[in-house]
Amino acid sequence: MSENPDLTNERASGTFETNAMAAVIYGSEKFAQRRREITEAISKIPEFQDSHPLVFMSREEKISEACRKLAVLSNYWNSLIDTSDEEEALHLYREVLGLEGHPLALHETMFIPSLIAQASDEQQEKWLGRAQRREIIGCYAQTEMGHGTNLRALETTATFDISTREFILNSPTITSLKWWPGALGKSANWSIVIANLIIKEHNYGPHPFMVQLRDEKSHEPLPGITVGDIGPKMAFNGADNGFLGFKNYRIPRENMLMRHSKVTSDGSYIKPPHAKIGYSSMVKVRSRMAMDQGLFLASALVIAVRYSAVRRQGYLEDKSREVKVLDYQTQQHRLFPSIARAYAFIFCGFETIRLYDQLLIDVQNGNTSGMADLHALTSGLKSVVTYQTGEGIEQARMACGGHGYSMASYISEIYGVAIGGCTYEGENMVMLLQLARYLVKSIEMIQNGKSRELGPMVAYLAENESEIDLNLGPNEYLKVFEYAARNQTWRATEKFQKLRNSGMSNEEAWNQASVELTRASRLHTRLYIMSTFINHVGSIVDQKVKGVLIDLLNVHVTYEVMDIGIYVQGLLSSNQMDLIRNQLYVSLETIRPNAVSLVDSFQISDMQLRSVLGRRDGNVYENLFKWAKSSPLNKTDVLPSVTQYLKPMMEKSKL
Numbered sequence: 001m002s003e004n005p006d007l008t009n010e011r012a013s014g015t016f017e018t019n020a021m022a023a024v025i026y027g028s029e030k031f032a033q034r035r036r037e038i039t040e041a042i043s044k045i046p047e048f049q050d051s052h053p054l055v056f057m058s059r060e061e062k063i064s065e066a067c068r069k070l071a072v073l074s075n076y077w078n079s080l081i082d083t084s085d086e087e088e089a090l091h092l093y094r095e096v097l098g099l100e101g102h103p104l105a106l107h108e109t110m111f112i113p114s115l116i117a118q119a120s121d122e123q124q125e126k127w128l129g130r131a132q133r134r135e136i137i138g139c140y141a142q143t144e145m146g147h148g149t150n151l152r153a154l155e156t157t158a159t160f161d162i163s164t165r166e167f168i169l170n171s172p173t174i175t176s177l178k179w180w181p182g183a184l185g186k187s188a189n190w191s192i193v194i195a196n197l198i199i200k201e202h203n204y205g206p207h208p209f210m211v212q213l214r215d216e217k218s219h220e221p222l223p224g225i226t227v228g229d230i231g232p233k234m235a236f237n238g239a240d241n242g243f244l245g246f247k248n249y250r251i252p253r254e255n256m257l258m259r260h261s262k263v264t265s266d267g268s269y270i271k272p273p274h275a276k277i278g279y280s281s282m283v284k285v286r287s288r289m290a291m292d293q294g295l296f297l298a299s300a301l302v303i304a305v306r307y308s309a310v311r312r313q314g315y316l317e318d319k320s321r322e323v324k325v326l327d328y329q330t331q332q333h334r335l336f337p338s339i340a341r342a343y344a345f346i347f348c349g350f351e352t353i354r355l356y357d358q359l360l361i362d363v364q365n366g367n368t369s370g371m372a373d374l375h376a377l378t379s380g381l382k383s384v385v386t387y388q389t390g391e392g393i394e395q396a397r398m399a400c401g402g403h404g405y406s407m408a409s410y411i412s413e414i415y416g417v418a419i420g421g422c423t424y425e426g427e428n429m430v431m432l433l434q435l436a437r438y439l440v441k442s443i444e445m446i447q448n449g450k451s452r453e454l455g456p457m458v459a460y461l462a463e464n465e466s467e468i469d470l471n472l473g474p475n476e477y478l479k480v481f482e483y484a485a486r487n488q489t490w491r492a493t494e495k496f497q498k499l500r501n502s503g504m505s506n507e508e509a510w511n512q513a514s515v516e517l518t519r520a521s522r523l524h525t526r527l528y529i530m531s532t533f534i535n536h537v538g539s540i541v542d543q544k545v546k547g548v549l550i551d552l553l554n555v556h557v558t559y560e561v562m563d564i565g566i567y568v569q570g571l572l573s574s575n576q577m578d579l580i581r582n583q584l585y586v587s588l589e590t591i592r593p594n595a596v597s598l599v600d601s602f603q604i605s606d607m608q609l610r611s612v613l614g615r616r617d618g619n620v621y622e623n624l625f626k627w628a629k630s631s632p633l634n635k636t637d638v639l640p641s642v643t644q645y646l647k648p649m650m651e652k653s654k655l
């Protein structure tokens, strides 16, 4: 069937090449091209297609379908991608397995990265190759039923037995059961387990251990291990998140991951070069999250924008034909700022992934000085990005009206998966407060006359306000944001200090100032996102692409400043606020002809999108009908439940 003419016209009105834009989104022409090649190659392998729509499958079927595809994938892995390239691998996973989770997700995202960052050279020799060849399947078991955020309260113990040179793992209480780890429930046979290291009754706190959970031949749990699936979740139901308990389960001394902390055979403990070095796997995932969430948001927007270009409802001036809903200003206001955010998140994602890779090298060379900065940055970024992604996806769903609520849109699934990110890798509020610690310390440095020692990301906290001329473009909006973030950070810090100086304990003063502190963290992070977006656009060479991204940037900066209006009341007059509001409306109109091309440029395939509404060809209605007819409820005209219950009930009512 040919393309819906409404979408053809939209594409014709685009002022730039989507391949050129994809090269900017994905960091290079080479990677953008590789993505297309991988997608093309996959489309030719019929076994990678869903055997029937995932939304009609039970949880067991989803997990089984994911395993089937993983097994097929193992035959093609080396021919489809450069296996040393993480981004290619993740693209392949997204295409083939989609986003509902699968038994290798944690293997790739946490198990292998933990071995790389935490295992000694000898340990890597023993396990890393096996993991990379997928001879074993691993997971990352840290969270417990009673403890997730506060790692210092974890209860699982690994007690060193000097006589046998083994660690004895125990889960002393019900609350100490590991709870949530992905792939733990049924798939993984090994795990990195985070447990308190106990030597001679001294607790050295949480440390990572390499633990075999299941027999490599029979896959049966090993004696001393209780393991299973935690049940259905809001989304991610293609993954078997699990529980795990230990009863006097022994592992060799060599199974504690010993790149940084060490336990010698006589039970001596060697401290790591940085107290939080064992948290690196979490920083790794957090550093990926802006990119991954940006792609979740992008997926929802591809669906909503394409659908809005074929959905006609109501009239503007021309009463002879209903208009595309994309022509309504309210629809544009609902969707276009999120397009801008998706671009901005992906640009930030590339930056934080690069920073993590550099930090990994630095730490391996003994330099841990960058850890605090990256921890603060990624803590704030994961929190703001996951929250705004959830908001944006929900708006995309509503922008699709009734059909958005149908699983045919697939938006609810994207939403469910994306908002998991508000919780995993550290609940958002808690991570905002981690960043706040860093911001408060920065203010204290300024108060103590040490402004010069501030890092580049917080130097603005020491600056004075300057006059704002909003006709000058994005950099002036950046100054507005700096004003807001600086003011809020000072206010929140001063509140905390005042409470503490009044005699309150440090902890209680912190708690009483914490809402204000999280507000400071959000503003600081949104400033970082804006400045990364501006810098990125500034570096683009292709003038057509750059022109459109400047338009998108204008949507971003005006929308963001309007959104934080309450924090800039002392800086901007109501006339200036009106001016910004009008600039936003003008920017929405400017971006309108490029809206479809901007979402096309994400180059997310129909296979990956799984959305009837978001199809590239725009043939929504006929496929929606086809999709509904394929519902298992439509296999028969009269359901057994009607025969068994409703008919007798109706018959009885007739008497």
Ligand SMILES: CCCCCCCC/C=C\CCCCCCCCCCCC(=O)SCCNC(=O)CCNC(=O)[C@H](O)C(C)(C)COP(=O)(O)OP(=O)(O)OC[C@H]1O[C@@H](n2cnc3c(N)ncnc32)[C@H](O)[C@@H]1OP(=O)(O)O
Residues within 6 Å of the ligand: 090, 093, 094, 098, 099, 100, 101, 102, 105, 106, 109, 110, 140, 142, 143, 148, 149, 150, 151, 152, 182, 276, 279, 280, 282, 283, 285, 288, 289, 292, 371, 372, 375, 423, 424, 425, 426, 427, 430, 434, 437, 438
């Ligand atoms: C996600 C990648 C996906 C790729 C997908 C690809 C797409 C494929 C498509 C679909 C497939 C779907 C696959 C999706 C995969 C889903 C993955 C889900 C993964 C989820 C895994 C988990 O959730 S694992 C568990 C995570 N748990 C947490 O994050 C716990 C949070 N808590 C903490 O981190 C800590 O407890 C704390 C930081 C909050 C506090 O720690 P602690 O009590 O020890 O410290 P203090 O508060 O006292 O602070 C002391 C001091 O330390 C500094 N500090 C803390 N952490 C760090 C650090 N990491 N680095 C450096 N410094 C640190 C802190 O700032 C303090 O400093 P001061 O100077 O004293 O202020």
Ligand SMILES: Cc1cc2nc3c(=O)[nH]c(=O)nc-3n(C[C@H](O)[C@H](O)[C@H](O)COP(=O)(O)OP(=O)(O)OC[C@H]3O[C@@H](n4cnc5c(N)ncnc54)[C@H](O)[C@@H]3O)c2cc1C
Residues within 6 Å of the ligand: 106, 140, 141, 142, 143, 146, 147, 148, 149, 150, 179, 180, 181, 182, 236, 241, 420, 423, 424, 425, 426, 427, 428, 429, 430, 433
């Ligand atoms: C989809 C998904 C996948 C996951 N995968 C894994 C995995 O593979 N491995 C693994 O180990 N774990 C995993 N987890 C667990 C996850 O990491 C934790 O759920 C997360 O870290 C949050 O911890 P919590 O559940 O203890 O929340 P809690 O800390 O109990 O949070 C509850 C509430 O308390 C508040 N709160 C807690 N502490 C503070 C504080 N200090 N100050 C202010 N407010 C506070 C929070 O803001 C929140 O509102 C996964 C979770 C999900 C949802």
